[in-house]
Amino acid sequence: MDKERIKIILITEKHFGSEISVSGWVRTKRQSKNVSFITLNDGSTVNSLQIVLDMNDFDLELVDDINSGTSLSISGKLVKSEGKNQDFELIANELKILGKSDPEEYPIQPKRHSFEFLREVAHLRPRTNTFSSIFRIRHSIIFAIHKFFNDKGFYNIHTPIITSSDAEGAGEMFKVTSLDLDKKNIDFKDDFFSKPVNLTVSGQLNAELGALALSEVYTFGPTFRAENSNTSKHLSEFWMIEPEMAFYDINDNMDLAEEMLKYVIRYVLDRCNDDLLFLENLEKNEEKSLPQIQRNEYALIERLSKITENTFDRVSYTDAFNILRNSKPNKKGKFKFKVDEWGIDFQSEHERYLVEKHFKNPVIVIDYPREIKAFYMRSNEDNKTVAAMDVLFPTVGEIIGGSQREERLDMLTKRMDEMNVSKKDLSWYLDTRRFGTVVHSGFGLGLERLVQFITGMKNIRDVIPFPRTPGNCNY
RNA sequence: GCCUUCUUAGCUCAGUUGGUUAGAGCAGUAGACUGUUAAUCUAUUGGUCCUAGGUUCGAGUCCUAGAGAAGGCGCCA
Numbered sequence: 328m329d330k331e332r333i334k335i336i337l338i339t340e341k342h343f344g345s346e347i348s349v350s351g352w353v354r355t356k357r358q359s360k361n362v363s364f365i366t367l368n369d370g371s372t373v374n375s376l377q378i379v380l381d382m383n384d385f386d387l388e389l390v391d392d393i394n395s396g397t398s399l400s401i402s403g404k405l406v407k408s409e410g411k412n413q414d415f416e417l418i419a420n421e422l423k424i425l426g427k428s429d430p431e432e433y434p435i436q437p438k439r440h441s442f443e444f445l446r447e448v449a450h451l452r453p454r455t456n457t458f459s460s461i462f463r464i465r466h467s468i469i470f471a472i473h474k475f476f477n478d479k480g481f482y483n484i485h486t487p488i489i490t491s492s493d494a495e496g497a498g499e500m501f502k503v504t505s506l507d508l509d510k511k512n513i514d515f516k517d518d519f520f521s522k523p524v525n526l527t528v529s530g531q532l533n534a535e536l537g538a539l540a541l542s543e544v545y546t547f548g549p550t551f552r553a554e555n556s557n558t559s560k561h562l563s564e565f566w567m568i569e570p571e572m573a574f575y576d577i578n579d580n581m582d583l584a585e586e587m588l589k590y591v592i593r594y595v596l597d598r599c600n601d602d603l604l605f606l607e608n609l610e611k612n613e614e615k616s617l618p619q620i621q622r623n624e625y626a627l628i629e630r631l632s633k634i635t636e637n638t639f640d641r642v643s644y645t646d647a648f649n650i651l652r653n654s655k656p657n658k659k660g661k662f663k664f665k666v667d668e669w670g671i672d673f674q675s676e677h678e679r680y681l682v683e684k685h686f687k688n689p690v691i692v693i694d695y696p697r698e699i700k701a702f703y704m705r706s707n708e709d710n711k712t713v714a715a716m717d718v719l720f721p722t723v724g725e726i727i728g729g730s731q732r733e734e735r736l737d738m739l740t741k742r743m744d745e746m747n748v749s750k751k752d753l754s755w756y757l758d759t760r761r762f763g764t765v766v767h768s769g770f771g772l773g774l775e776r777l778v779q780f781i782t783g784m785k786n787i788r789d790v791i792p793f794p795r796t797p798g799n800c801n802y
Numbered sequence: 803g804c805c806u807u808c809u810u811a812g813c814u815c816a817g818u819u820g821g822u823u824a825g826a827g828c829a830g831u832a833g834a835c836u837g838u839u840a841a842u843c844u845a846u847u848g849g850u851c852c853u854a855g856g857u858u859c860g861a862g863u864c865c866u867a868g869a870g871a872a873g874g875c876g877c878c879a
Contacts, residue, residue, distance in 0.1 A: 357838045364838050377839080395829090412839050436813065436829055437840045443871065444813070498878065529879090554877055555803055567879065663875075675875075728879065773879030786872090798870090 334371035336405065337415065348402040349376060349417065350425070352454060355437040356393050363390055367399065370453070373460050373605045377408060377416040385422060395437055396428030396454065442789050449793060450802050457609060460602035461790055464595055465778050469547075471594035472568055472774075475587055476545045481570065484537040486530030486546045491522055492752065499553035500525035526551035530569050531769060532703075532756050535732060538571035538767055539759045545570040547774075555797050559786040560723065562775060564795040571769035577705075577714040577731040580768035581641065581691050584718055584727050588689075588777075589635045595781055596631055603628050610783050627783045630721075639689040642681075644712065645669070647692050650685055651677050672699045675724055682719045690719045702742045704730040716770070723780045729770020736760040 330348045335341075351369030365378040378401055380390060393399065402421040408414060434448045435455060445452040452458040476483065489503055503526060505519040515523040530546040537544040550567040570583065596603070607627035614622040623630065642650070651657055651666040651673070664674045673681075673692075682690050694712040697704075704713035718727035733739040739760055743750055750757060778790040788794040793802045 355840065357841050359835055359838075359841085361836045362838080364841085366839075379837080409837060410839065431812075431830055433829095434812070438813075438828060439840085440813065446871095550879080552878075556877065557803085558875080558877095559873080561878070565879070723879095725879065771879060776879060 332371040333367070333369045333374070333376045336376060337372060337374050342405045343407075343415070344405065346402065346404055347417070348400065350400045351376070351398070353393055353395055353397045353399060353428075355395060356390075358390060365393060365399070367401070368456075368459075370459050373456050373463075373601050377410065377413050378403070379416050379418050380422070381418070384420065389422065389424065392424055392427055394428050394430040394433070396430075396433040396435060398425040398428075399423065400425055442786065446788055446794070453792070456605060458789075460599075460605050461778070461782050461784065462792060464599050464602050464606075464782055465790065467595050467599050468591055468774070468778055468781060471591045472547065472587070474594070475590045476570065479543070481543045481545050482537070482541045484534065484541075484544045484546055486527065486533035486537075486548060486569075488527050488549065489520075489524050490527045491520065491524050492532065498528055499555075500528055501551050501553045528552055529771065530567070531571065531771065532753070534569050534571035534769060535756070535767065536759060538573045538769065539763070539765065542573045543570070544572075557797060559788075560776065560779075562787055562791060562794055562796060563800075565787075565791065566774040568772040568774060569769060571767065573765050573767045575731075575768040576766055577693060577716060577768060580729055580731060580770060581693070581716055584691070584716070584729065584770055584772075585639050585689075587772075588718070588726075591777065592631050592781060593635045596628065596635070603631070606782050606784075623783075630783075631781060634689060637688055639691055639718070640686045641691045641693065642686075643694045644692055644696065645694065647673070647681055647690075651680065654680060654685070656680060670696045670698060678719050678724050682721050682724075689721070692717050692719065700730070702746045702748050703732050703739070705733045705735075706738055706742070714768075718770075720776075720780055723776045726776045726780065727770050727772050729768065731766070731768040734760060734764045734766055736764065 329342065329345075330350075331342060333349060333351060336347065336349070349367065349369065351367040354366040354368050354375055356366075357364045359382075361382050363380040363382060365380065366375045367378050368375040378399075382390070400423045401417065401419050403417045403419040405415055405417055408416040410416070434444075435451055440455070445455065445458070453462055473483070503524050504515075506513055506515075506517065515521075518524075527548075528550060530548055530550075534544055534546045546567075546569045548567065549564060551564055552561075553563065554561070556563075570587075572579070572583070575583070610623070610627055625633065648666065648669055648671075654666075656662050657666050662674075662676055662680075664671075664676070666677060681692070682688070693714070693716045694707060695715040695717075697706060697711060697713045700713050700715045704715050706713055714731035716727075716729050717725050718729075720726045733742065736757065740750060740757065742748075743753070775787050775790050778784075779787055782790060784790050788796060
């Protein structure tokens with residue numbers, strides 16, 4: 328007898344009419360005198376398998392012990408369903424309870440729970456349709472990213488998680504130590520690495536070393552930021568993809584970013600239709616209680632399809648600045664931060680206006696003022712801007728930040744001096760410019776922000792299995 | 803970190819200008835039911851109204867402080 332996962336049973340007909348065995352967790356049970364129904368899910372798909380129990384064949388005591396959350400192993404015959412909501416059902420002839428679930432204690436009920444409540448039981452939320460869908464889609468996104476780069480000949484390199492570099496300026500870092508912090512007069516020379524070290528905030532500088540040897544590389548690793556950020560778009564621990572390519576200028580960099588995002592979204596559209604449909608319906612139901620203006624103009628799957636079909640808009644910082652300065656909300660004083668002086672950094676409200684109101688399309692903004700960007704970005708001819716690029720998406724905002732890197736040693740060291748970045752600490756980085764430097768580019772993609780966009784989830788804490796945020800590190 | 807709002811049963815929520823013994827649906831429990839679909843029907847258990855002070859004859863409701871959460875903002879991916 329075949330032991331099979333529910334996904335295979337439901338999408339192929341190969342088991343129809345035969346004896347099979349399945350295992351999974353009970354979603355609901357509907358019990359009556361002569362016949363009972365169990366909705367069984369094993370996480371392989373958002374869809375569940377209906378199990379039919381003829382009550383003449385089973386002890387009442389056994390069936391009474393089956394509740395939401397109970398794990399079961401069942402053998403039976405797969406037949407055409409007499410009910411309306413499913414094509415197949417399993418007529419059970421053997422049933423074994425693997426693990427009981429006390430219905431008075433089990434927090435997941437067969438009803439709608441708030442995401443806030445499910446965050447408090449994050450260890451059990453993968454048992455819900457919503458979160459199992461999200462985590463299956465998250466897997467497909469991860470897999471598609473690796474496949475995209477592998478198919479293009481990129482090499483995946485692991486950049487360090489513990490780092491002695493703190494010159495990247497990407498935010499507050501978590502310190503890593505094996506010292507007893509209760510002791511006074513701590514000297515980091517006595518610490519494990521004989522110096523202070525941190526958790527990484529970016530693999531970029533290390534990835535550049537790889538690119539300047541293997542030409543095209545990418546990192547895909549955890550990233551840690553100790554910023555006290557309390558928003559629906561920030562995590563203290565998240566996953567970042569950072570491709571880094573030798574012989575790519577800023578235009579090649581933009582082309583790659585756009586191609587990658589479209590590839591990944593297409594991949595998910597092609598393979599996760601059931602999960603996307605489920606999330607789309609969830610979103611529609613949520614939006615019913617919202618005023619029209621707060622609802623999405625297009626349903627989830629259509630939003631994703633549009634991304635893959637249309638070319639991203641590309642605009643220089645200066646042009647975007649002029650669009651914003653001349654925009655209605657700016658003239659009417661609707662922006663909290665007025666757009667009046669060239670050189671300001673765009674705020675969330677400005678990015679959202681560009682993407683959602685002006686272009687109504689993903690936008691890549693390039694050539695930002697040098698003063699608001701990092702030291703390693705390549706200076707443009709105008710001596711005012713750098714070859715930076717930010718990919719802005721609807722709802723989630725900045726999904727990618729990247730640049731062409733400054734490959735000219737004299738220009739790079741000049742910027743480091745101006746911005747007080749230690750040349751001594753980064754001498755290994757400068758060596759790439761001393762020995763066979765080349766034009767190169769790269770960018771960073773926040774995995775969770777992409778998952779957020781693709782699943783339509785409003786809060787980033789709901790697209791990572793175990794979210795870490797200020798004051799919150801459980802499980 | 804800042805601003806705003808919220809915290810009532812296991813969950814989702816109602817609770818009037820401060821006024822008897824704080825309610826509903828779902829879940830749970832007991833029973834009924836020949837095919838259900840978050841099954842249905844009957845009965846029923848369940849409360850530190852976030853915490854600590856205060857005002858008042860009287861506080862779920864008003865005030866102060868604290869804790870936690872959500873949304874927005876900043877920092878960024």
